[in-house]
Amino acid sequence: MAQEQVKIPQATARRLPLYYRFLNNLHSQGKQRVSSAELSEAVKVDSATIRRDFSYFGALGKKGYGYNVNYLLGFFRKTLDQDELTKVALIGVGNLGTAFLNYNFLKNNNTKIEIGFDVDESKVGTAIGDVPIYHMDELQEKLIEEGITVAILTVPAPVAQPITDSLVEANIKGVLNFTPARLNVPPSIRVHHIDLAVELQSFVYFLKHYPITEKELL
Amino acid sequence: MAQEQVKIPQATARRLPLYYRFLNNLHSQGKQRVSSAELSEAVKVDSATIRRDFSYFGALGKKGYGYNVNYLLGFFRKTLDQDELTKVALIGVGNLGTAFLNYNFLKNNNTKIEIGFDVDESKVGTAIGDVPIYHMDELQEKLIEEGITVAILTVPAPVAQPITDSLVEANIKGVLNFTPARLNVPPSIRVHHIDLAVELQSFVYFLKHYPITEKELL
DNA sequence: TATTCTTTGTGATATATTTAACAGAACATC
DNA sequence: GATGTTCTGTTAAATATATCACAAAGAATA
Ligand SMILES: NC(=O)c1ccc[n+]([C@@H]2O[C@H](COP(=O)([O-])OP(=O)(O)OC[C@H]3O[C@@H](n4cnc5c(N)ncnc54)[C@H](O)[C@@H]3O)[C@@H](O)[C@H]2O)c1
Ligand SMILES: NC(=O)c1ccc[n+]([C@@H]2O[C@H](COP(=O)([O-])OP(=O)(O)OC[C@H]3O[C@@H](n4cnc5c(N)ncnc54)[C@H](O)[C@@H]3O)[C@@H](O)[C@H]2O)c1
Secondary structure: OOOOOOOOOHHHHHHHHHHHHHHHHHHHOOOOEEOHHHHHHHHOOOHHHHHHHHHOOOOOOEOOOEEEHHHHHHHHHHHOOOOOOEEEEEEOOOHHHHHHHHHOOOOOOOEEEEEEEEOOOOOOOOEEOOEEEEEHHHHHHHHHHHOOOEEEEOOOHHHHHHHHHHHHHOOOOEEEEOOOOOOOOOOOOEEEEOOHHHHHHHHHHHHHHOOOOHHHHO | OOOOOOOOOHHHHHHHHHHHHHHHHHHHOOOOEEOHHHHHHHHOOOHHHHHHHHHOOOOOOEOOOEEEHHHHHHHHHHHOOOOOOEEEEEEOOOHHHHHHHHHOOOOOOOEEEEEEEEOOOOOOOOEEOOEEEEEHHHHHHHHHHHOOOEEEEOOOHHHHHHHHHHHHHOOOOEEEEOOOOOOOOOOOOEEEEOOHHHHHHHHHHHHHHOOOOHHHHO
């Protein structure tokens, strides 16, 4: 739970996993060094932004050389707590929930969905991938027992708030919410919304209303 | 394809579908008027931000009264092209693709996945929801035939780039990319990435490194 | 009608993020 | 070891976004 000396900008924090993933690719290709320009091309982030992002953590590179892949990878592994597993619960084993369980973010080796919950009796007692599905009645008990503090929410919107209330009672610290509902939680709980219907609609809006500018065409 | 007088900030554009959805809820509850403060509570966006967002479109409200739900709804319906259907193709009918097909963003009544593509012979020829699945060999032909210019990409990462190249050839204008691959496209094509593994990892990073601040606790 | 209350729309300001540009450190080569 | 080249780290500037705070318009009330 190391705290940075100086707070990293949120925009930077959101890019860290992306950098990490790409560094892993480079590493498995046996690459020794990489420049901010190469990274930029690969992850589609401006090279100055990458250098600035890295610089929040100190001087990780060498002038005239670039960055050492192994060193950088080791650094990010620690920074992103890659050696510590965060156990996640998934609530709502429907279309989206089942897709997540099958996928289970296997390539993130620091996060794993450990347990699923649903009210549907045909799902309770089964397992998807190797993740067991329990009934909602056992939510609090199981979460506390397993010490799980992160939940992915993929239930119908109308039940999202009451379920969130139970999650809070079960001592959860964060909810990754895929439902359209906007959740009320105490201020100590973090909620991120990923609202796929909004994403699609705003994408279509951008397509229609934001034609590529002259500048972008250069 | 109406172009705004003054360009709407992107951050505003991303919130529009959210406002629209909530206004629809209010409307179906029979509510006549709404203030920026009420909207704020419901969509969890600062009320000043909401007023500023709306003000880009002119003076939509009345001082001392708020906003008329019907009027606002009608306004956003036009602005978000709710009366014009955007047909979407989905490439890769796997875990995630199947979830999207079953859901099919039914409540967005301006977008619909019309057609799916895969290479898996056991899927080709079937339909999910009412969406027919075709073989990738027919990609270009079908897309052009149906006049589809938006694609959702849910294929394995290694094939994402070559498939994107075919999509570009088939005259696609936008790709909503769920794969971890960063796509190279000509500048006239818009790509949005939704990288769920990155979302989960950065969420976990925030939980560990950004404890709720004093300010947020007030 | 007069008075009070509510709530918008926006100027001003604060905060966050991106990008340009370049001095200088270190590498590579001869 | 001198010279030219590469590429970082960072200062400065630009851009983007969010929030404060309040005048004034209009609603509500009496
Ligand atoms: N599937 C998508 O592509 C998609 C896209 C955008 C948003 N969403 C949102 O994600 C959420 C899930 O979507 P879905 O398509 O997977 O829905 P779904 O209906 O397939 O799955 C919902 C699951 O939640 C379970 N459930 C219902 N009530 C419950 C309760 N009280 N406690 C626990 N589990 C309960 C159901 O049994 C079901 O298994 C919805 O809110 C939806 O709006 C889904
Ligand atoms: N499922 C998730 O929860 C999840 C989460 C994060 C990211 N992703 C990403 O989304 C993508 C899809 O994930 P998934 O879990 O649905 O995978 P999946 O393997 O279940 O589905 C991929 C589908 O693409 C099809 N396919 C393979 N090659 C193809 C080709 N050349 N042309 C057309 N179709 C082809 C396969 O037949 C399969 O149906 C992957 O890139 C994955 O990394 C998925």
